[in-house]
Amino acid sequence: MIEYDYAVEVHDLTVAYDKKPVLREVSLKFPKGKLIAVVGPNGAGKTTLIKAMLNLIKPVSGLVIFKDSEGAGLKNKIAYVPQSGSVDWDFPATVLDVVIMGRYGHLGWFKRPGKAEKNMALETLHKVGMQGYASRQISQLSGGQQQRVFLARALIQQADIYFMDEPFKGVDAQTEKSIVALLKELKGQRKTVIVVHHDLQTVSDYFDWVAMLNMQVVANGLVEEVFNEENLGQAYGGKGLLLKGAV
Amino acid sequence: MSPSFEIQLVAVIVSAACALPGTFLVLRKMSMMSDAITHTILLGIVLAFFLTRDLNSPLLIVGAALMGVATVWLTETLTKTHLISEDSAIGIVFPLLFAIAIILISRYAGKAHLDTDSVLLGELAYVSFDRMVVFGVDIGAKAIYTSGALLLVNAVLIAVFYKELKIASFDPMLAAVMGFSPTLIHYGLMTLVSLTAVGAFQAAGSVLVVAFMIGSPVTAYLLTDDLKVMLPLSAGLGALSGVLGYQCAYVLDVSIAGSMAVMTGIIFVLAFFFSPTKGIVRGLLRRRAALTRVHNNKA
Numbered sequence: 001m002i003e004y005d006y007a008v009e010v011h012d013l014t015v016a017y018d019k020k021p022v023l024r025e026v027s028l029k030f031p032k033g034k035l036i037a038v039v040g041p042n043g044a045g046k047t048t049l050i051k052a053m054l055n056l057i058k059p060v061s062g063l064v065i066f067k068d069s070e071g072a073g074l075k076n077k078i079a080y081v082p083q084s085g086s087v088d089w090d091f092p093a094t095v096l097d098v099v100i101m102g103r104y105g106h107l108g109w110f111k112r113p114g115k116a117e118k119n120m121a122l123e124t125l126h127k128v129g130m131q132g133y134a135s136r137q138i139s140q141l142s143g144g145q146q147q148r149v150f151l152a153r154a155l156i157q158q159a160d161i162y163f164m165d166e167p168f169k170g171v172d173a174q175t176e177k178s179i180v181a182l183l184k185e186l187k188g189q190r191k192t193v194i195v196v197h198h199d200l201q202t203v204s205d206y207f208d209w210v211a212m213l214n215m216q217v218v219a220n221g222l223v224e225e226v227f228n229e230e231n232l233g234q235a236y237g238g239k240g241l242l243l244k245g246a247v
Numbered sequence: 248m249s250p251s252f253e254i255q256l257v258a259v260i261v262s263a264a265c266a267l268p269g270t271f272l273v274l275r276k277m278s279m280m281s282d283a284i285t286h287t288i289l290l291g292i293v294l295a296f297f298l299t300r301d302l303n304s305p306l307l308i309v310g311a312a313l314m315g316v317a318t319v320w321l322t323e324t325l326t327k328t329h330l331i332s333e334d335s336a337i338g339i340v341f342p343l344l345f346a347i348a349i350i351l352i353s354r355y356a357g358k359a360h361l362d363t364d365s366v367l368l369g370e371l372a373y374v375s376f377d378r379m380v381v382f383g384v385d386i387g388a389k390a391i392y393t394s395g396a397l398l399l400v401n402a403v404l405i406a407v408f409y410k411e412l413k414i415a416s417f418d419p420m421l422a423a424v425m426g427f428s429p430t431l432i433h434y435g436l437m438t439l440v441s442l443t444a445v446g447a448f449q450a451a452g453s454v455l456v457v458a459f460m461i462g463s464p465v466t467a468y469l470l471t472d473d474l475k476v477m478l479p480l481s482a483g484l485g486a487l488s489g490v491l492g493y494q495c496a497y498v499l500d501v502s503i504a505g506s507m508a509v510m511t512g513i514i515f516v517l518a519f520f521f522s523p524t525k526g527i528v529r530g531l532l533r534r535r536a537a538l539t540r541v542h543n544n545k546a
């Protein structure tokens with residue numbers, strides 16, 4: 001077996017809501033510089049896994065280790081793209097405002113964003129094809145545009161590890177294509193990208209590595225090695241067989 | 248300064264001081280919390296009064312602020328059990344703490360200057376009686392200086408923590424990942440709201456404080472899409488309500504605080520219908536224009 005250079009390791013992670021376990025003793029290693037999909041049925045604990053890894057939820061037990069990044073510097077090495085539905089898009093802010101928020105972590109407390117941050121944000125908006133939208137109110141964006149703005153906000157963080165919770169949810173085909181292109185570009189820069197993903201049909205096309213989850217780890221490895229019918233069946237129950245075309 | 252000018256000046260300052268933290272309450276969908284806090288702080292004041300036996304003690308402010316934070320904490324602890332919803336939790340905590348304060352006042356502090364009417368509506372009409380005297384020179388009503396200090400504290404803190412408040416209000420999870428503890432910012436804001444409520448309520452009373460904290464920012468929200476504009480606009484609309492409310496009360500010979508609170512409501516209704524961007528009328532016109540276009544296309 002090849003030993004990979006891992007970006008992050010999860011050891012025996014157990015998370016519970018109201019004493020009901022959502023993740024049970026999950027142990028995973030995610031290799032550096034890969035596009036990684038986290039798949040599993042609804043309620044499998046995909047979002048919970050990401051949130052627990054980011055310390056947004058307190059686990060019952062377990063350990064998350066980010067390699068090469070310690071303590072204080074860690075927060076600037078991780079970028080997080082939550083589900084776009086998790087924020088209020090009627091918040092009084094422009095597209096530019098939201099993208100600049102991606103620099104807040106680097107600025108730290110008290111320091112205000114200035115011209116440098118603004119220019120960076122404009123550049124990043126260009127990258128995601130939203131250059132004409134800088135002064136647009138976020139309430140006027142479509143689902144795909146919201147997702148692009150979130151992506152720009154993550155890109156501007158210049159992190160090493162990107163966590164994305166369903167970035168393809170509610171986006172049109174063209175946006176999906178351009179998001180995939182950006183993810184591949186990140187991979188080209190040796191960034192690690194961990195994506196909660198729903199569409200089994202596209203796993204093989206988009207990702208190198210897949211973690212299959214159903215409260216426990218069903219499989220974790222290279223897509224060509226572990227993304228097979230047997231594991232799908234185990235992760236999704238009988239439903240896996242219906243998705244034959246995916247494999 | 249004439250008493251009527253002083254009353255209006257205090258109203259303007261208080262309304263601006265309330266509108267600044269109020270803007271973030273509105274954006275964080277916590278409007279009802281201001282209602283709870285403005286009432287429950289009374290319990291903090293009463294308890295601190297029992298300790299100090301002095302209505303002018305600064306400990307009263309500390310007690311009130313602590314009780315405001317306790318209200319938020321109790322509500323959230325109840326909500327986190329998932330047994331009841333957040334609005335129900337507010338509905339339980341706020342009347343309970345407020346009622347305890349009322350019982351304590353009626354039983355033990357009947358003779359002290361702590362009566363329930365002034366709690367609800369404040370004593371704006373009397374602000375001129377309490378003077379600020381420095382080296383024997385009368386430099387105006389005391390309330391001008393206390394509320395002025397409050398406005399200054401709020402304006403400075405919100406300016407300093409603007410970026411942190413903004414990200415923690417818009418996307419608390421991202422704020423957490425970036426190292427801006429949303430819990431810390433949340434309780435910081437709630438402390439500020441409690442302090443503002445104490446500072447403002449002696450002059451304005453809890454009903455008017457809520458009107459200034461929520462009414463003006465909501466109106467501003469209908470008029471702008473820019474947080475940097477929304478903050479001063481809320482303060483300005485509150486000031487406008489204060490001045491117009493006073494004039495109205497003067498002409499009609501009615502309660503000053505009541506009239507000011509009504510004015511925040513009237514200004515809200517105007518914005519609700521006639522806001523150039525989000526107003527109802529604008530929406531109707533747009534729909535009609537769209538219908539006409541469809542008709543014309545068919546023709």
